[in-house]
Amino acid sequence: MGTSGGGDGSVEVKRAFIGAGCNRIVNNVSYGASDFAAFGSQNAVAIFCPKSAQILTTLPGHKASVNCTHWLPSAKFAFKAKHFERHYLLSGDAEGAIILWELSVLEGKWRHVLQVPESHKKGVTCISAIMVSETEAIFASTSSDGTTYIWEVAFPSTSGGECKLSCLNSISIGSKPMVALSLAELPGSNGRIVLAMGGLDSKIHLYCGERTGQFVHACELKGHTDWIRCLDFSLPIHIDDTTETILLVSSSQDRGIRIWKVALRGDTKEENSLASYIKGPVLVAGTSSYQVSLESLLIGHEDWVYSVEWQPPSSASGEGVSYYQPQSILSASMDKTMMIWQPERTSGIWMNVVTVGELSHCALGFYGGHWSSNGDAILAHGYGGSFHIWKNIGVDSDNWQPQKVPSGHFAAVTDISWARLGEYLLSVSHDQTTRIFAPWQNEASLSNGDAWHEIARPQVHGHDINCVTIIQGKGNHRYVSGADEKVARVFEATLSFLKTLNHAVSQDSVFEDLQTGVQVLGANMSALGLSQKPIYVQAKQETPSRIGNENLDTLETIPDAVPVVLTEPPIEDQLAWHTLWPESHKLYGHGNELFSLCCNHQGNLVASSCKAQSATVAEVWLWQVGSWKAVGRLQSHSLTVTQMEFSHDDKLLLTVSRDRQFSIFAIKGTGTEEISHELIARKEAHKRILWACSWNPHGYEFATGSRDKTVKIWGVENQSSVNLLLMLPPFKTSVTALSWIGLGNNRSNGLLAVGMENGLIELWNLFINRINDRSTKAPPATAALFARLDPLMCHVSAVNRLAWRIPEKSDKECSNLQLASCGADHCVRVFDVKDLAFGLHKLPRKTGTYLS
Structure with missing residues (x-):
């Protein structure tokens, strides 16, 4: 699955999962x-x-x-x-x-x-x-x-x-560009090539050429009344012992599909077929000429037909020299269906023999359909960046059944958050969805590790989602998300999700205590895609009564979801519609679009920030988990607060901002629901925007990363003053994401993941010198490059967030770690980080030590 090593080759970083649309x-x-x-x-x-x-x-x-x-x-x-x-x-x-x-x-x-x-x-x-x-x-x-x-x-x-x-x-x-192409070798012409082009002028243009020379415009095929969207030549078809023809299939935004026959001229016999009545142009290629005629017109789709494709030939002999070209065409349309067309045996009329499609209301149809290489499966990709595969599992008759597919976001992924125990990874994106990815542990995977899949899509929204945080602490799984609106929204896991999670992690007892009090089975989408309403357990059998015309299809008559417990990874139709979580609260208060969220480790406080151009709008709000009251408004910054994080003991809140400063607030609970907060430090830390920050999980040290291509390590002394301990060597591009993990019980040693604007990720070993003796010459902190991830494993655009999976308490050695990342390249990635020499707990490697 891909590895990447560190300085001395004893680090192994493997690709565990990629989710992408x-x-x-x-x-x-x-x-x-x-x-x-x-x-x-x-x-x-x-x-x-x-x-x-x-x-x-x-x-x-x-x-x-x-x-x-x-x-x-x-x-x-x-x-x-x-x-x-x-x-x-x-x-x-x-x-x-x-x-x-x-x-x-x-x-x-x-x-x-x-x-x-x-x-x-x-x-x-x-x-x-x-x-x-x-x-x-x-x-x-x-x-x-x-x-x-x-x-x-x-x-x-x-x-x-x-x-x-x-x-x-x-x-x-x-002036009218072409958007569809197909190439073929002309039958019986000793290597002459024909090129078909179609596009905005609604005509098919045929060009002829040799493998060494120019391509000459040979003829035009007219018939379609709108843009040509796809063209595909068959391989040569043997009609009898002598005649060879090739067929060209074309599809258009006029909803029609046409099959054109290109036959070598020389036989003047009249045929009793459609071709004898609809003679097309003659295509001349060198000394040979070909009669082009319309063979068939296929009508059945109700919207633009974006793709057509001939079924791949099957090899007819062991050497693979001869082949049989099946008379079978796959078409994909914006009407949400794919169809397989074949000629009827007796009449030869092309008929639609198989129709498969996507049922979810939020889909907008298919952009393309493709045969597998042996013709037993068909693959479609849709408007929502999604894939769909149907496989023919029938023995005597066709039986096309949907199969598992990879899935992911189809726009920039803006934030990620691990579940409290690391069972799953939650991600949010500008594609207006929230998705949950998890390793499905009881599945027989082709790789050694667990096969990851998207197991739920809790939120399908009407705005781009910018940030998310999972509520820590005990209780049902909950998260808060913030989008391009002024409201933060709280979501709570459903009973069907908790039971599905049991199947995924194969530990039936883990979530039983959570399931007992959960009355919400699932959630329904609202008309405008903003609030998701709960479906309660006792009401799941009820069918809503409709007044008036039952067939009236309006925004208000969106079909009800049917939440079910999934015993295997879900397909797109189930994800898009039946795995929603209900929204339990809205948090009002911010003046602009939400930008950043974080939750403390106890799970009783959530901090939020929004896009800001002034000090009053840039304040950070604190929310009490449960009552969801606003219990604090922290003022320090003058521009957008880009990231926030609570210290390991929840006593300090670190914020970094576009105004190039970081701030540290002391947070104290007063015993009641009231929270007291005090600004104890503010410093202009970098020369450009600060994008990222991360606390040492074992101490009061933290890292900041900036557009000025630097990462700095700071230490808080006596919860009052902040000192610069160390600056890493400058990176080649802006630092956009940071995540610090402690290693074992060694409070001094840690691993800092650094994500950059060019998509690359590096791991740095940090050692904090905690000796208080001022006479010692040891530097306050040292750092060394631990591993530089292979570019083939990394993102191709900015890394937006990094997050270490918190190791289980039993894993004392911590030699196996998992790092999650998300980026502007639409990808969610999970890496397995393994230290082959268990050197994670030692002093930094001798790959260069950088002092402050």
Whole structure:
């Protein structure tokens, strides 16, 4: 799963989990002959294994959002690629760059091979390719800049060799860009290539060329009345012993699908078929000419048809030389359905034989559908960044059943929080959802560790969510979230979630004490997606009576959720609708959008801050957990407080701000519900915005991180004064996230995780010298680089938050730690940090010691 080492090689950092959603754009997903799927997640190319429903890795390299991916070979050529040792992947982004990647199948390692030299001036809209031999491929790319490039790429015959790239042609399209492409070898033409392009002018343009020369415009196919969204050539189909044809399927925003037949001319016999009445243009390629005709028109979708794809051929012989091209087409539409079309045996009329879809009301349909390489599964990606897989598990007849898929946010992930005992990780995002990820421990995983899955989506909101904190202390699982509104909202776990968590962690007794008093089974969505109303246990069988027209579909008649106990990881339909938590309180008081939240370790106090341009708005509010009364308003900063954290004993609250200062407040309970607070220190700590802070879990030392690329370690003396103990060497970019964990019972030693704006993460070993003898020459603190995580494991955009999973009390050695991170690249990540030499408790490594 990927490792990364420290200075002396005795540190092992493994990738435990990646959660990410798919960019909301057509052509973004590609299914390879490797049986892996690729997709763009913000600026990264993510690779996932449909069999294990886990994202395996993300590839950094793009500087803009990834628009499209294409495997070489794709699933269409899987019958040729059984013995391939290396597979390749093309990815194009919103700034016009195209990158070629190499996957070594045996080692499971990825390599950035090259960036295509002539980049498009605007975003890449589509990439299509064919394998012309085992070591050669031709690919074409289109862009909204109105150009199409055609390239030939020669792959090395040995591992680690160079790929050779040559540009065959550049075609200028004009003012109406192309958004769909497909390439094929013309039958019986000795290697001539046909390129089909479609786009905003509603026509299909066919170009012919040789593998060495120019591509010439051959003809146009008219019939669609709106944008062409997808094109796909079949492999050559043998009609009889002599005639070979290829079929082209096209889909459009006119909701229709058309099948075009391209047949080698020479046979003048009249056919009693639709083609004899609807003769199309003649395509001339060298000395050969081909008759193009409309074979069939498929009507069935009720909205734009974004993708169509021929079922991949199955190999008909052991050598994989011959193949059989199935007469089967998969289409995906914005009407929330995917359909499989096949010709009826007797009449030959194409019929819709399978329909699968997404039922949740909040979905907006599918952006694309793809066959697995052996044709027994279909994959769709939807508006909500979500994946859907259906597998045909029928023996004698078709039986398509939904399967587990990887999932995640489809916008920047802004905050994360571990559950009190570390059973799960809660994340919030600008995609307006809150999600819970957990290792499903009783699942037979393909990897050695537990397979992580999204097990609940407690909040589906109407505003971008900026911050979250889980309430510590005993009682039911609760959290507070803050969004682009002036209200913080409190949510409480449902009975169905607590029982689902039992199945996930395989410890039936853990949450039984919580379940006894819980009367809320689940929650329903409100009409505007703001407040979520509880569904009570005793009312679960009741059906609401409807007045008037039962079929009236308005915002007020959103269907009721059906919360159920999940015994295996849920699929998208269940997550989006049936795993909501009810909102129990709203916290009013802030003047602007919420920005930061934190809870103390006892679980009786929550602090909140909001976006601010003045001192009065920048105050931090304190809330009493339970009564949810505002019990304090702390004034110190003049701009937004970006992060807050309570000290290990809850006596001090640390706040850092855009005004370049940190503040420390002494917090005291007076025995009643009243709280007294006092500002004991305020200091301009850095030259730029402070983004992050973290306390030493065993003492009164804390770290601050800033846009000025520095991390500073401070010590609080006598709860009154603050001194600078240490400054780490400057980083290459802004420091955006920090998290400090203590190691074992050694109060002096700790591990600080540092997250940066470029997505990289480093671990630093810190040692605090607690000797009070002033005569000693020992520095107050020392630090050494413990591990620098491999860029392939890290984020590709800013790290927004880091959080160590608090180790269990029984794990005294603490040699196995888990670090969670979230970032602007839409990803939630969990890393296993293992010290092979148990050196976590020793003095810092000799990889460089930095003194104050």
